[in-house]
Every structure is written in C-alpha cells, then in structure tokens.
Amino acid sequence: GAVVSQHPSRVICKSGTSVKIECRSLDFQATTMFWYRQFPKQSLMLMATSNEGSKATYEQGVEKDKFLINHASLTLSTLTVTSAHPEDSSFYICSARERTGEYGYTFGSGTRLTVV
Amino acid sequence: KQEVTQIPAALSVPEGENLVLNCSFTDSAIYNLQWFRQDPGKGLTSLLLIQSSQREQTSGRLNASLDKSSGRSTLYIAASQPGDSATYLCAVRLETSGSRLTFGEGTQLTVNP
Numbered sequence: 001g002a003v004v005s006q007h008p009s010r011v012i013c014k015s016g017t018s019v020k021i022e023c024r025s026l027d028f029q030a031t032t033m034f035w036y037r038q039f040p041k042q043s044l045m046l047m048a049t050s051n052e053g054s055k056a057t058y059e060q061g062v063e064k065d066k067f068l069i070n071h072a073s074l075t076l077s078t079l080t081v082t083s084a085h086p087e088d089s090s091f092y093i094c095s096a097r098e099r100t101g102e103y104g105y106t107f108g109s110g111t112r113l114t115v116v
Numbered sequence: 117k118q119e120v121t122q123i124p125a126a127l128s129v130p131e132g133e134n135l136v137l138n139c140s141f142t143d144s145a146i147y148n149l150q151w152f153r154q155d156p157g158k159g160l161t162s163l164l165l166i167q168s169s170q171r172e173q174t175s176g177r178l179n180a181s182l183d184k185s186s187g188r189s190t191l192y193i194a195a196s197q198p199g200d201s202a203t204y205l206c207a208v209r210l211e212t213s214g215s216r217l218t219f220g221e222g223t224q225l226t227v228n229p
Contacts, residue, residue, distance in 0.1 A: 006159065032215050043205065043219045044160075093159050097215060104150045104165035105207070105217060109158055 002028045002098045006108025013084055013115055021079045021111045023094030029074040030096035035067075038091040038110075050077040084115040118143040120208055122220035129196055130228050137191040137223045139206035144184050147209045151180050151191050154203045154222070163204075164191070168211075196227045 003026040013019050023033055031052050036044040048058045048069050056069035066088075068080040077096075081088055094108040119142045129135055139149070148167045152160040164173045164180040166189070172181040179192040189206060203224045207217040 034216070043221045046216060049216065091157070095160075095217075104148065104162055106162065107152070107160035112157065 002096070002106040004030075004094065004096050004106045004108045006094050006111060008111060009109060010112045011114070013113070015085055015115055016083055018080055018082045019084055019113060021081075021092055021094070021113075023077045023079070023096070023108050025075045025096045025098070025106075028096075028098035030077075030098060031074060032097060033071060033077040034095040034105075035069060035077075035079050036093045036095065038093060044093060047079075081113065084113070086115045089113055089115045118208060118210055118218045120206060120218050120220040122204075122206060122223050124223060125221065126224040126226075128226040128228065131196060131198060133196050133227075134192070134194050135196055135225070137193070137204050137206075137225070139189040139191070139220055141187045141189075141208045141218075143208075143210060144187050145211045146184060147211045149180075149182055149189050150207050150209070150217070151178075151189075152205045152207065154205060156203075160205065193225075196225075198227045198229050200227050201225055 005024045007022050033050040035047045037047050038044050046059050047062045048056045050056045050069045050071040052071045058064045071077040093110040095105050097105050121140045123138045150165045151163040154160050166173050166182045177194040182189045203222045205222045207219045
C-alpha cells in the first residue's frame with residue numbers, strides 16, 4: 001500500500017521563528033498533496049492543496065504568506081509556518097493520493113506544533 | 117456545499133459487541149467515500165474505500181456500506197475489541213470537487229474490556 005512519511009512528529013519553537021514540516025510519499029508519486037490542520041477534538045480542516053511544480057491553492061481564510069507550501073518534486077511537499085505565534089499551535093497533517101487512486105488518500109502521521 | 121455528518125459523536129460499548137457507525141452526506145454526486153481511523157495524537161489510517169459504483173467493502177471485521185441515493189454510509193464493526201478504540205472519520209470526495217475530501221466530525225469509539 002501507499003505510505004506517506006511526515007516529519008517531524010513533534011516540534012516546539014519560540015514565537016517569531018519559522019518551522020518547516022516535510023511530507024514524503026515513500027513508494028508512489030504524488031502530483032497532489034494536501035495540508036490539513038486539526039484542533040483538539042475537531043475534524044480536519046483543509047488548509048491548502050499542493051501541486052507539484054506549481055503554486056499551492058489555499059482555502060479561504062488561510063494566509064498564504066504565513067503558511068508557505070512548496071511541492072518541489074513528485075514525492076516531497078513542505079509546509080513552513082513563518083513567524084509562528086502561539087495561536088499557530090496545532091496538529092498539522094499531510095495527505096497524498098497516488099495517481100491511480102487505488103488506495104484512496106494516504107495520510108502522514110501528523111506534526112504536533114507548539115509555539116511558546 | 118457538501119456537508120458530512122457522523123452519528124453518534126461518541127460511543128462506548130463493552131468488548132465483543134457488534135456496532136454501527138453512521139455517516140451522512142448532503143450531495144449524493146460523490147466520487148468515493150473513505151473511512152479512516154485516528155488514534156490520539158496520530159495521523160489517519162485508511163480502513164475502507166468505497167467507489168461510487170460500489171455498495172459495500174469488507175476488510176476483516178469491518179464492513180462499510182454506501183447508499184448514494186440516500187446520502188448514507190455505515191461502518192459495521194463486528195466483535196469489537198479494546199484495540200478498536202479510536203476516532204473514526206468518514207470522508208467524501210465529490211465528482212466535481214477535484215481531489216479534495218470533505219470530512220465528518222468523527223465518532224469517538226471506546227471499547228471497554
């Protein structure tokens with residue numbers, strides 16, 4: 001089956017600094033990856049759709065200058081939280097779909113970001 | 117706008133019981149529906165994927181059904197075990213939404229030994 005690796009699993013950073021989260025498809029090519037944010041006891045909120053070789057598509061209300069997304073290759077997408085603030089603390093999860101769609105969507109293990 | 121609702125929000129059952137989780141969606145023009153499991157602080161694990169042309173899918177003790185016309189899907193878990201305790205999420209992909217998924221709020225399941 002398709003596997004998505006997400007790193008780091010947990011990160012603590014100081015307010016004002018930037019944090020990069022990586023999402024890799026290990027055994028398939030993903031032309032499209034998705035970034036979600038999840039608040040405690042709530043479902044996933046789609047932040048943006050990342051397309052290989054082009055700009056990401058952001059959902060309404062998501063600041064593209066704050067949440068920088070780069071999809072440099074068919075197996076790697078990164079989310080950088082710039083000038084992080086405590087309100088950015090959350091659980092971030094990436095997802096990818098292999099081209100045939102046989103396995104549906106595969107999710108990474110998530111990143112717990114804490115901004116202090 | 118597609119809305120996905122899951123009932124109940126939480127469920128607690130004794131070990132060994134068979135149970136049903138419900139998912140409903142407002143737009144029946146779906147491409148597929150996927151059930152996921154999420155353990156606390158973890159990502160999502162795909163359980164079952166049902167294409168729009170299918171009525172059900174089975175994997176081990178899990179069976180998921182799909183009724184597009186009524187906008188419903190159920191996840192049946194047979195002979196529940198404490199290890200089944202997790203949050204179960206259903207997600208719908210619309211025919212017209214490209215690749216995006218719309219998630220329900222989830223059902224938090226606790227199976228007591």
